[in-house]
Amino acid sequence: MKLEKYRDQIYSCLRCAFCFDQEQGEGQKICPPYATYGLESYGARGKLTIARALIDKEIEYDKDVAERIFACTECEACQEQCFKYLPLTEIYAAMKEDLAERNVLPAGLSDVLEQVDEFGNPYKQSAEKRLAWLRNRERVDQKADVLFFVGCTTAYLRRGIARSSYQVLDKLGIDFTILGNEQCCGHPYIAAGKMDQAKETASTNLESISRLGIKTVVFACPGCLRTFKEDMPRLLGEPLPFETMHLTEFITEELAKHPAKLKKLSRVVTYHDPCNLGRHMEIYEPPRELIEMIPGIRLVEMPRNRDNSFCCGNGGFVRYDYEDMSVESELDRFSEAEATGADAVVSACPACQSGLLDAKSKAGSKVEVLDILELLAKALQDE
Numbered sequence: 331m332k333l334e335k336y337r338d339q340i341y342s343c344l345r346c347a348f349c350f351d352q353e354q355g356e357g358q359k360i361c362p363p364y365a366t367y368g369l370e371s372y373g374a375r376g377k378l379t380i381a382r383a384l385i386d387k388e389i390e391y392d393k394d395v396a397e398r399i400f401a402c403t404e405c406e407a408c409q410e411q412c413f414k415y416l417p418l419t420e421i422y423a424a425m426k427e428d429l430a431e432r433n434v435l436p437a438g439l440s441d442v443l444e445q446v447d448e449f450g451n452p453y454k455q456s457a458e459k460r461l462a463w464l465r466n467r468e469r470v471d472q473k474a475d476v477l478f479f480v481g482c483t484t485a486y487l488r489r490g491i492a493r494s495s496y497q498v499l500d501k502l503g504i505d506f507t508i509l510g511n512e513q514c515c516g517h518p519y520i521a522a523g524k525m526d527q528a529k530e531t532a533s534t535n536l537e538s539i540s541r542l543g544i545k546t547v548v549f550a551c552p553g554c555l556r557t558f559k560e561d562m563p564r565l566l567g568e569p570l571p572f573e574t575m576h577l578t579e580f581i582t583e584e585l586a587k588h589p590a591k592l593k594k595l596s597r598v599v600t601y602h603d604p605c606n607l608g609r610h611m612e613i614y615e616p617p618r619e620l621i622e623m624i625p626g627i628r629l630v631e632m633p634r635n636r637d638n639s640f641c642c643g644n645g646g647f648v649r650y651d652y653e654d655m656s657v658e659s660e661l662d663r664f665s666e667a668e669a670t671g672a673d674a675v676v677s678a679c680p681a682c683q684s685g686l687l688d689a690k691s692k693a694g695s696k697v698e699v700l701d702i703l704e705l706l707a708k709a710l711q712d713e
Contacts, residue, residue, distance in 0.1 A: 332424040333381055339416050340381045349374035349408035349418070361408055362641050363401040365662075366655040371398045374408035374418050381421060384428075396434045399425045401655065403648050404521070405605040405641035426523030435522055438650025442518050443527075450513050451482040452647070460512060463489040464496070467510070474507040476580075477544040477572075479558070481551035481680070482514050488680040494707035495550045495577055501710045502584055506548075509538050515554040520561055521646045529565040536562070539572065546573045548580045550703055552606035552613075552679045553645075559611065576607060578616040578678055578702060585623060592709040594626040599705070600672040601629060602663065602686065603639035604679035617678045617702050624709045630670045640666070642677075642685035656685065657692070664689035667697065674698040676705055 333340075350361040350373035359365035364373035371380065377398060383389045402422055409418040429435065435443075442452045450457055461470065463485065478499060484492045499506050516531035539547065549555040559574045601621060607613045614636045621629050634640045643649075643659025664686055667675040675697055677683055686699045 331384070332427045333384055333421070336381070336417070336421045336424060337385055340378055340385065340421065342414055342416060343375065343378045343382075344414060345375055346413045347375055348411040348413050360411065360638075360640070362403050362405065362643050362655055362659040363398075363652070366652075366658050367401070372401055374412070377402075377422065377425075378416075378418075381425060384425075391429055391432050391434055393434060395425075396429050396436060399429060400436050400439060400646075401648060401652050403605070403641050403643060403645035403655075403659070405645055406609040407605075407638075407641065410609050410637050423520075423523070426521070427525060428523070430523030436651040439518075439522050439647055442647055442650055443522055443524065446514050446518050447527075451486060452514070452518055453482065453486045455486045457511075460485045461508070461510070463492045464508075469506065470508050471510040471542065472507040473543050474505045475545045476504055476506040477539060477542065477547045478506050478508050478577075479515070479547050479549050479554055480508060480512060481549065481554040483553075483680040483684070484550050485512075488683055488701070491550050491680050491683070491701045491703055494701065494703040497707045498577075498581060498703055498710060499548075501707075502581070502588070502590060504584065507542060507544075509542075511538055513538075515551075515557040516561070517553050517557045518647055520557065525565065528561065532557075532562045532565045536566065536570070544572050546575060546580070548575050548577050550577050550678075550680065550701070552576060552604045552611070553681060556606045556610050576611075576613055576616070576678065578607075578620055579613060581706070582616040582619050585620075590710065592624050593711060595624055595705070595709055596626040597674055598628045598630060598672045599674045599676045599700075600632055600667050600670045601635070601702075602632070602642065602667060602675055602677040602682060603636055604677060604682045605639070605641050605645055607678055608639055609637055617676075620702060620706060621676065624705070630672055632666045632670055634666065642682045644681045644685040657688070660685040660689040661692060664693060664695070664697075668693070668695055672697065674700050674705075676700050676702050678702045
């Protein structure tokens with residue numbers, strides 16, 4: 331049982347309830363599944379109670395345990411508030427591994443894994459269509475210092491982010507390339523506790539990247555970045571032979587060294603912190619710095635921002651099994667963005683953009699939903 335490793339930490343829980351009862355902003359809960367379902371077993375304190383019962387052999391892993399554990403969006407809000415600084419995310423991951431070993435997985439997530447196995451992505455799309463957003467393949471599989479790892483969601487669902495990222499890197503004169511045989515980063519396997527498959531995927535991607543002599547890999551998708559930066563070294567047992575950066579970090583540094591002329595955009599925008607980018611990797615300021623570099627832009631903050639940001643409800647592939655929670659969370663977050671008076675809500679994650687676009691449609695709102703790379707591409711366009 332992988333969970334046994336965390337026995338001491340699990341027994342250290344004070345049951346203070348900061349992990350889901352502490353309210354932020356206008357009184358909203360911090361944990362999406364607890365906010366939606368209202369049962370303690372969906373929140374961190376409840377899940378640690380379940381973990382303790384499992385270790386003490388009072389209960390067994392079954393579909394009811396899986397129902398609670400896989401409802402987690404991996405937003406890490408509970409860990410951010412934990413009074414004891416317990417490794418809650420690691421504990422949940424250990425429980426997922428134990429459940430995966432027993433083949434107790436939610437139906438929707440199981441389908442996602444089958445699609446990744448068959449197609450190399452979670453969207454049943456052919457490998458040939460992964461780069462369909464490209465106008466030409468002149469940069470594909472070229473020797474370069476920088477690799478733009480596109481990611482499945484960006485390549486198949488949010489192609490505007492892919493095109494904008496390419497345009498920005500090209501406009502800034504960056505020597506970059508793209509993999510012709512890019513595979514899924516492996517995050518779906520990690521979200522399901524299938525670490526052997528995740529390791530195999532990590533090895534395949536590392537081999538492809540190493541052939542091109544890459545020094546830095548940049549990402550528009552925080553989920554892919556987190557998989558490379560945090561998970562791959564653990565899976566492979568060695569540090570990566572290249573640097574990993576989110577595009578907001580990379581571009582902020584490049585613009586500091588080589589300033590570019592940015593077109594004035596008269597907009598009022600609010601920024602949504604993606605959980606993977608923010609709480610998981612503590613990248614809060616580069617996106618805001620980029621937004622504020624654009625002339626004419628005024629940034630207004632939502633009440634819940636930075637480490638107190640509320641999840642869009644789409645992390646951890648939960649939408650496939652907990653659609654009601656995803657919809658409730660994204661509508662909650664979108665209404666908070668709309669209440670700022672901004673004419674656009676900007677994020678830095680393709681999954682967040684998908685959720686916010688769905689909320690915009692359901693709300694019938696005129697507020698625009700943009701990725702930060704799309705915003706920056708507009709500012710870099712010639713007059």
